[in-house]
Each structure stands twice: as structure tokens, then as C-alpha cells.
Amino acid sequence: MKEQFRETDVAKKISHICFGVKSAEQMRQQAHIQIVSKSLYGQDNNHTPLAFGVLDHRMGTSEKDRNCQTCGKNLxxxxxxxxxxxxxxxxxxVGYFKAVIGILQMICKTCSRILLTAEERKQFLDFLKRPGLAYLQKRGLKKKISDKCRKKTVCLYCGAYNGxxxxxGLLKIFHEKYKTTKKVVDPMVSHFLQSFDTAIEHNKEVESLLGRAQENLNPLVVLNLLRRIPAEDIPLLLMNPEAGKPSDLILTRLLVPPLCIRPSVVSDLKSGTNEDDLTMxxxxxxxxxxVIKKHRITGAKTQMIMEDWDFLQLQCALYINSELSGIPMNMAPKKWTRGFVQRLKGKQGRFRGNLSGKRVDFSGRTVISxxxxxxxxxxxxPVHVAKILTFPEKVNQANMQLMRKxxxxxxxxxxxxxxxxxxHTQMKRFLKYGNREKIAQELRFGDIVERHLIDGDIVLFNRQPSLHKLSIMAHILKDGLFHLYGELL
Structure with missing residues (x-):
């Protein structure tokens, strides 16, 4: 029977739990090896996983007959x-995409400073220093800061124009830097629009497109912007620098999970293995x-590298959440896979399927009236249920005769x-077979007999769904109506 493990000489109390974002350096410190090989197995016939590959046994083991190469323990x-x-x-x-857009709306897209005046900064920072701020208060404060920042079109520190x-589209961010709705056009915007005069003379179609002139904020640009955000501005983004910096919201490194949560299943029908979705x-x-590394070394066209980058971005997103909407037809995956989000959410996920609800022993369900x-x-x-549901009773001097019967x-x-x-043996014996008379005579104190439910037993009864504690109540068992109920069923 499982017992709770507790260190006897250490008394500790959990003060709080803080959820954060892992930085690339923290990922490296947590990991044991760097994965570089795209091949899963070596060329030999033994089906040996390739070193520094996704199935390297230094990340644990998913086979009963092979131990982990890091700690030497079994499965x-x-x-x-x-x-x-x-x-x-x-x-x-993909999980932080909305948060990244929110941060970009609050900072200058040139110098990365937050778009607030010195007075507004001081006012908001003073409010944030108050102890015991509730979650809803923080959320309301973030909305206020965001609304003030969006109204400002010129940065107070570098004078750059912000739209x-x-x-x-899918995982793409655009900055409409030169979009103007005001009657009085800013000199900087008018200068930008005048630079297209010669182009308009030769191609009239350019004029209609000028109003939609956009700046593409790709992940590399955004990463550099987020890295340059000053430390004193991070609290105004309602972020805790100790739990995660803004630059950690962009993926530069991926953690490869242990083998035990993505096991390889050896197929009997055809030679080889069925690999987990995460592994693939x-x-x-x-x-x-x-592919990107090769194209960069060989000096391929920028268009080609950009397409590869889009594919890489899509695969990283599908790895985390495979139910993305708006994937273009030419990039859509042929086979649906389960990402991390799908493993956790919903009725069949980890929380509701495996943690909250479990299949347990010594339980049954029946019609009640x-x-x-x-x-x-x-x-x-019902007598049928009472014969299947058992109670493990230890044999002692007082109940020896009853247990034998x-x-x-x-x-x-x-x-x-x-x-x-x-x-002594800890072996369970099924009493349907064998000499029961002999077994009864050989009963010893300390043996456990899994007997049928009898009158006076205390059982837990509930009505599904058990939504609170009062749904599950203890009752005393009554076997006077066993046969009647058995016939009703």
C-alpha cells in the first residue's frame, strides 16, 4: 500500500507558488543533453537509438529491458x-502570442521604452507598490496603462512615430506605423508619403496602397525589441522580472521532454516502431x-529562408497546440497530432481524465430504489454487487471462526x-479454485480475507456527478433485502 513520504527531520511550510516563464539559460541548466540529430535510430540492425537524437536514452527510458543511461534506473x-x-x-x-502583441502596443517600436509620460509612470508605479493588490485590480491597471499607451503616437524619448x-494572418504581427486618421498629418508621415511621389507617377496603383503601409514585426525584430526594454519599465507591463522577462516570451530554445511521456511502441504487425506524436x-x-542552417550557409534566396522560417514557426506552434485555426492550405499538416495543450485540456486530458477522476478498486454501480x-x-x-465488491478483513482471534466459514x-x-x-507470501489466491476446506483450516492470524459485503458494513455512496463533498455520504449496509433487489436487477 502506498504511504505518503515525508522527511522526519525537516519541517517546512509552503508560502506560495509562483508560475513563470523559463529562460533559454534555465532550459539549458535543466536539460542533460543537446539534441541535434533528426534521425531516431542508427543504421545497425539492433534498433539502437542514435546519440544526441530525440530518442537518446540519456533522457530516460520507455522500455522495460533497457535502463536509463543518466541515472541507471529502470522504467x-x-x-x-x-x-x-x-x-x-x-x-x-503560440501560447504567449496575445501577450506579445499586448506588450508591443505599450512600448515604442524603435527604442523599446514604455509610451508613458514621467508623471504617468510615477503614478502607476506608486499604485503597483501597494501590498496585497488583487488579481482583478492588476488586470484593470494593465488595461488603463495599455489604453494610455495606445493613444500616444510619438515616443517621448526618441521622437519615433508609433502606430x-x-x-x-497566422502568427504574424504588423505595425501600421504610418497610418493616419487625423486631418493634420504629422510631418514625419507626410515626408514618408512624399518619398513615393516618383513611384506614383509611374504606377498609379501605389497611391491606393500607401494608406496601408505596414512594418512587419517578425520574431527576430520582436525579440530585439523585448530584450531592450529597460528593467524599470518591466513592472509597468505587469510582469515580474524574477518569474520571467519579456524576451522569454519568444522561443529561441525548446525543451525536449523525457522519453517516459512519449514512449515508442514496438509494432508486431510490421517491423519497426510507432513513435509518439511529440517525438515526430x-x-x-x-x-x-x-534546412534553414543549410540555406543560410549556401546563400539561398531570402524568400526561400522566409518560407522555411514560417514552416518552423508553424511546427513549433503545433508542437504546443495542434488545434490552430487559420493554417494556409499549402502548410496544413497531413495528419492530425496531439500537442501539449491537447494532453492537458478537456475531459480526456491530464487534469480531468487522470488527476480528478480515477478508476479505483472496491467500487461498483447499481440501480437504486x-x-x-x-x-x-x-x-x-443487490446480492450480485455484494458478491463482487469485497472488504479486506484481517484474520484475528475474534473473527477466526467467521473467516473460516x-x-x-x-x-x-x-x-x-x-x-x-x-x-508471509503476499500472494493473492482466488477461492473459486482449489481446496477451500484445506485453505480454511490453514488460516493464520494476520492473513487478509477479501470477504463479501455483509450487513453492518459501512460503505460510501454517491450519485454521479459528485460535484461537492455532500454528494458522497457514508451509509450502513443492509443485507435483509439483498435477494429482492437481486431479482429486481
Missing amino acids: AECLGHYGYLDLELPCFH PVKKC KLTEIIFLND PDPNLRIDEVAV LVQNGPEIHPGANFIQQR
């Missing part, structure tokens, strides 16, 4: 170890990384017993 004991892979070009994190920042997605990311003969704290259970009755006759677990 049951090794928790797994992380790896990491460096991205050739930075990418937007609205918008999402455009990681190999695609490494492959695209290598009221009976005026029962006391308010009693409940009747139950063992002799066996699983078929109620009240009887289904299993017996002997004290």
Missing part, C-alpha cells in the same frame, strides 16, 4: 531527464532547423469470500 524508477534543442531562428510562442500593432513533431522541427423499511442511514445493495462458502455463496492473501 518504473526513472522519472526521466530533459534535453533541449536550439532553434536556428526565433519563433513566436497600432495588429495580428495579421520534434524530428520535423530539427529537420527544418537543418427507495424502501420505507430502511432506516435513514441505511442502504440496500466465509472461505468455505467461496465466491458463489453469499456471504462468502473471493480472495485470500497470506501474511
